[in-house]
Amino acid sequence: MNAVELIKKKRNGLTLTNEEINYLITSYVKGKIPDYQFSAFLMAAFLKGMNKEETSYLTKAMLYSGKAIDLSSVKGKKIDKHSTGGVGDKTSLILAPIVAAAGVNVPMISGRGLGHTGGTLDKLEAIPGFRTDINLRRYKQILEKCGAVMIGQTKDIAPADKSIYALRDVTGTIESIPLITASIMSKKLAEGIDGLVLDVKTGSGAFMKRTADAKKLAASLIETAESFDKKVVAFITDMNQPLGNYIGNWLEVYESVMTLQGGLTEDLNEVTFNLIAAMLILGGKAKTIEEGIEIAQYEIRSGRAFDKFLEIVKLQKGDVSYLKNPEKYPRSKYEEKIYSEKTGYIKAIDNYSIGLAALELGAGRKTLTDKIDAKAGIIFYPKIGKRIKKGELTAKIFTDKKSQIEVAKKMIYDSLTYSGKKVRAPKLIKTVINL
Amino acid sequence: MNAVELIKKKRNGLTLTNEEINYLITSYVKGKIPDYQFSAFLMAAFLKGMNKEETSYLTKAMLYSGKAIDLSSVKGKKIDKHSTGGVGDKTSLILAPIVAAAGVNVPMISGRGLGHTGGTLDKLEAIPGFRTDINLRRYKQILEKCGAVMIGQTKDIAPADKSIYALRDVTGTIESIPLITASIMSKKLAEGIDGLVLDVKTGSGAFMKRTADAKKLAASLIETAESFDKKVVAFITDMNQPLGNYIGNWLEVYESVMTLQGGLTEDLNEVTFNLIAAMLILGGKAKTIEEGIEIAQYEIRSGRAFDKFLEIVKLQKGDVSYLKNPEKYPRSKYEEKIYSEKTGYIKAIDNYSIGLAALELGAGRKTLTDKIDAKAGIIFYPKIGKRIKKGELTAKIFTDKKSQIEVAKKMIYDSLTYSGKKVRAPKLIKTVINL
DSSP states (O other): OOHHHHHHHHHTTOOOOHHHHHHHHHHHHTTSSOHHHHHHHHHHHHHHOOOHHHHHHHHHHHHTTSOOOOOTTSOSOBEEEEEOOOSSOOHHHHHHHHHHHTTOBEEEEEOOOBTTBOOHHHHHTTSTTOOOOOOHHHHHHHHHHHSEEEEEOOTTSOHHHHHHHHHHHTTTOOSOHHHHHHHHHHHHHHTTOSEEEEEEEESTTSSOOSHHHHHHHHHHHHHHHHHTTOEEEEEEEEOSSOSSSEESHHHHHHHHHHHHTTOOOHHHHHHHHHHHHHHHHHTTSOSSHHHHHHHHHHHHHTSHHHHHHHHHHHHTTOOTHHHHOGGGSOOOSEEEEEEOSSOEEEEEEOHHHHHHHHIIIIISOSSTTOOOOTTOEEEEOOOTTOEEOTTOEEEEEEESOTTHHHHHHHHHHHHEEEESSOOOOOOSEEEEEOO | OOHHHHHHHHHTTOOOOHHHHHHHHHHHHTTSSOHHHHHHHHHHHHHHOOOHHHHHHHHHHHHTTSOOOOOTTSOSOBEEEEEOOOSSOOHHHHHHHHHHHTTOBEEEEEOOOBTTBOOHHHHHTTSTTOOOOOOHHHHHHHHHHHSEEEEEOOTTSOHHHHHHHHHHHTTTOOOOHHHHHHHHHHHHHHTTOSEEEEEEEESTTSSBOSHHHHHHHHHHHHHHHHHTTOEEEEEEEEOSSOSSSEESHHHHHHHHHHHHTTOOOHHHHHHHHHHHHHHHHHTTSOSSHHHHHHHHHHHHHTTHHHHHHHHHHHHTTOOTHHHHOGGGSOOOSEEEEEEOSSOEEEEEEOHHHHHHHHIIIIISOSSTTOOOOTTOEEEEOOOTTOEEOTTOEEEEEEESOTHHHHHHHHHHHHHEEEESSOOOOOOSEEEEEOO
């Protein structure tokens, strides 16, 4: 086998075999196929597609480029959740302790913020001391001890994905359903899970702008997971506006803490409780979504959810005093309030710009080596369909970078479209697949 | 401008502007765009195509990555010929001296053998002492002195093409009409020519297997040349069998010398004389193909053609004694005759395999660093439509590599398809475009 022949085969729209895909991935990981050949292959795969079998082979090759963790010694079901990324999406921080408190293990390997979206690892690391770089032995220990663990990708987990993702990022080959599928599933299958709940985001703040594409991705993820005998439930949820009101790493930890203590942010709770319910169904602890939501509400009311969160944070070396007394967390140098310039119903929000505005304030990275400012971000109140009056508070921004205040303000102003007529709020959960 | 955005633009099937293409090429040549990004762009361009304007911009950017030679001080028209490559295609060696003898300048920058095809430079270098690495000042001097010069690409001539071609070769992006067009025309336009005759080969021994593709390439080359105000005539000629009977570097020099001295190899003469006639028309020395062919025949009969060849070879430091007395040329260690195993009409020849067989014997390179054995090759007698009897001599092979004798013999045997019924010989010149 040789790389050029396989590139040509895909370029000509033919189907690659398991052996051929395995050869490409293992050779690339070993450095036997150079980046410039692999990127030509990626572009050919992007434009010519890969069928369901090829996607499964690709996932397998990427999974076995590293270790598949064996969690069979850990009692009980292990269920994870994966979101395709959005603005203000802090559901992982809320659902992991709740699901663990309800008796289902949550072994979670998360990523960092990407472009305009936030990342679970960056949010967790906003908690002083919190360690996400935990080895696999300790990962298992923590999971056994408290039923949940939240770490970053280690070099043992699907190393092929790390190199391939970096190459896709700089060669215009990100937005491909088979490539996204293999990237997600190779990492998730390595975690040692029994089942997975997917939250595929769609809308202006998501990577998939159109619901049809989100559905295709969900179908591809489900098919691939099933080829590995894993049960997957997928939600297609709206990302045309931030989820909840807080955007930025510490701000999202704060909103999560409030939710775990009974806070009622309607949209955030709706998505999170549905995801929890599906995880509890896969974990055998609930029969219906309704029953799952009741369990979640009980775990919050009883205080067990927040206690479990503190337990996880403690085991991962985080300082829980900041969670108990958030007011002691350091403040941004600059806090600025933004007031509405118009009166009207919010018709649309350019959620991508809201994500980028948070990034400009210091909440994200423009380059891989940028340092994140955990305090930076936005509290953003408008919701599509809500009526706002001129002069009403629409957002607060938090930053240490004076120069970025006006930049972010303008982005936030420009992100809002008003209407004189009533506007219907978008449906938050668009579809549930495979429940 | 940034590379990823331009890759995505082409990937999405959009048209790039002059500035965008220029940015890609100049940045790539300067090393500001890495190979892995450029190969993704190449694959996107391969699969999504480039229109006539983009192809012209690409050609221009590649041309001006180096020097465009100014031959305005050289009196008379300057006309070159370019062939897309084939097996046994030695027309350049024959036509350059004839056209020069007839008073039209032939400034020729040629390439080396590629895959199963031979290259003019490798053939010329089979003449002991012959130098093809001549600088541009000397190139002009030789052209002024004798009306023809035959050199290899220098680092000043379209350096972008050299790097891009090498990358295309290893990323499955060779067979693209816009990319081939820009590669050919950027070099040819740099030569300082007034006009160009193209020999686009089609058939089993050509890069374009199908005549329809060859016609598309010819049309693209003509359109691009005309966007630079250059006159181009294109021939589509058959490459379903070797041209002439000799394949291999010295063997082809030998057959060229025979032709320049009046040898009558029907197919070789037909193609060469037509190309010469078109060059003489573009050079203003003939009005019709018939008149051009008469001039060519006169130049041979008068001895001026062979004398001109000797003059060129001498000016380029070649030892003409081998051309005058070919029997003094070193012989291969092994010479083996191949006889027909069957009786019948030759129905088809796998010309690609004949090219590869010559390569196996030492006439070509498998890797860039392989050394060519100038003596190695094949004398191959079968022609499609010709009747051959069992036991009749079909070929002679020449090699220093004992191990390759059986390999090449089998390839030559297997390349022949016989028929019991009469077979019509393929039309050699399929189309002439733009005359």
